[in-house]
Amino acid sequence: MDDRELQRAAEFLAGASSLCVSTGAGMSVESGLDTFRGEDGLWSKVKIEEMATPEAFRRDPVKVWEWYRWRRARLASVEPHAGHRVLAQWESRVPDFTLVTQNIDGLHHRAGSRRVLELHGRLDVARCTYCDYSVQTLDDLGPEPACPVCMKRLRPAVVWFGEPLPEDALGAAFAAAARCDVMLVIGTSGVVQPAASLVELCRYNGTRVIEINPNATELSHLAKVCLRGGCRDTLVALDAAWQSLIT
Numbered sequence: 001m002d003d004r005e006l007q008r009a010a011e012f013l014a015g016a017s018s019l020c021v022s023t024g025a026g027m028s029v030e031s032g033l034d035t036f037r038g039e040d041g042l043w044s045k046v047k048i049e050e051m052a053t054p055e056a057f058r059r060d061p062v063k064v065w066e067w068y069r070w071r072r073a074r075l076a077s078v079e080p081h082a083g084h085r086v087l088a089q090w091e092s093r094v095p096d097f098t099l100v101t102q103n104i105d106g107l108h109h110r111a112g113s114r115r116v117l118e119l120h121g122r123l124d125v126a127r128c129t130y131c132d133y134s135v136q137t138l139d140d141l142g143p144e145p146a147c148p149v150c151m152k153r154l155r156p157a158v159v160w161f162g163e164p165l166p167e168d169a170l171g172a173a174f175a176a177a178a179r180c181d182v183m184l185v186i187g188t189s190g191v192v193q194p195a196a197s198l199v200e201l202c203r204y205n206g207t208r209v210i211e212i213n214p215n216a217t218e219l220s221h222l223a224k225v226c227l228r229g230g231c232r233d234t235l236v237a238l239d240a241a242w243q244s245l246i247t
């Protein structure tokens with residue numbers, strides 16, 4: 001990692017009164033979860049149209065649940081890392097701090113973040129396809145779980161392709177992206193909409209964008225500083241550099 005770039009990023013953070021952090025699957029890699037794209041990503045092993053659309057679920061719910069049951073079991077065995085904990089601490093350091101995530105793993109909450117805007121739902125929640133029932137658990141719900149209230153089908157409470165994102169979270173995320181002076185984008189390829197547009201907004205209001213990612217992405221051209229490294233060590237180093245500016 002380039003020390004001068006790290007220092008520049010720390011100076012941006014120290015000068016920010018409104019900070020928006022946006023995280024993607026790369027944030028969870030160092031906890032032991034998979035990304036979606038790239039050589040070993042989830043989409044190299046299963047087809048999106050067979051697993052992550054409402055049509056796929058209607059066609060073959062048992063197959064889709066099988067994949068989610070495997071991912072839920074994996075999630076049950078991982079922990080947040082030091083980078084998640086750094087972001088949780090920043091919540092009380094900046095007057096206006098917003099954490100937006102595309103991740104469905106709940107690791108930010110488990111690391112101590114209190115206010116997290118989750119754009120793509122939660123893997124540890126199942127909800128009824130018919131009534132309002134939902135349940136939060138990582139227990140195995142079986143091959144074809146049914147709603148205990150109305151007996152219709154339960155589904156993973158995640159956002160599949162072609163489905164709308166939760167209105168409240170998305171609205172709050174756009175508002176935060178529009179008013180922040182610094183946006184920190186961590187571990188996302190930036191190809192999925194509307195999440196990627198949050199960063200694109202910064203182009204129009206002079207927000208300073210910092211990217212943490214070992215690889216260049218669709219959003220790198222919008223960043224004033226690109227920190228090329230893994231999220232855990234980079235966040236820990238960035239936190240130390242920022243603290244040295246305020247003490």
Ligand code: BJW
Pocket residue numbers: 023024025026027029030035036037038041052102103104120158159160161162163164165186187188189190191192193194212213214215217229230231232
């Ligand atoms: C590291 C690292 C380390 C590695 N440290 N980093 C406009 C144009 C074109 C298409 C569309 C459009 N608007 C909407 C669409 C359609 C579609 C879309 O975006 N398609 C594009 C892919 C073309 N979007 C939708 O359908 C969305 N819905 C919607 O727009 O609805 C509109 C509507 C309105 C009203 C009524 C009806 C509809 C929904 C999108 C849902 C996405 N869902 C998924 C699956 C969630 C459930 C599950 O997990 O099973 O969400 S897809 C998947 O991608 C998942 C992720 O959250 C999302 C983003 O992935 P992410 O996080 O960026 O991961 P990767 O793998 O792509 O990247 C990882 C990065 O980490 C890489 O850059 C690595 O380098 C990096 N990395 N190691 C830091 N150690």
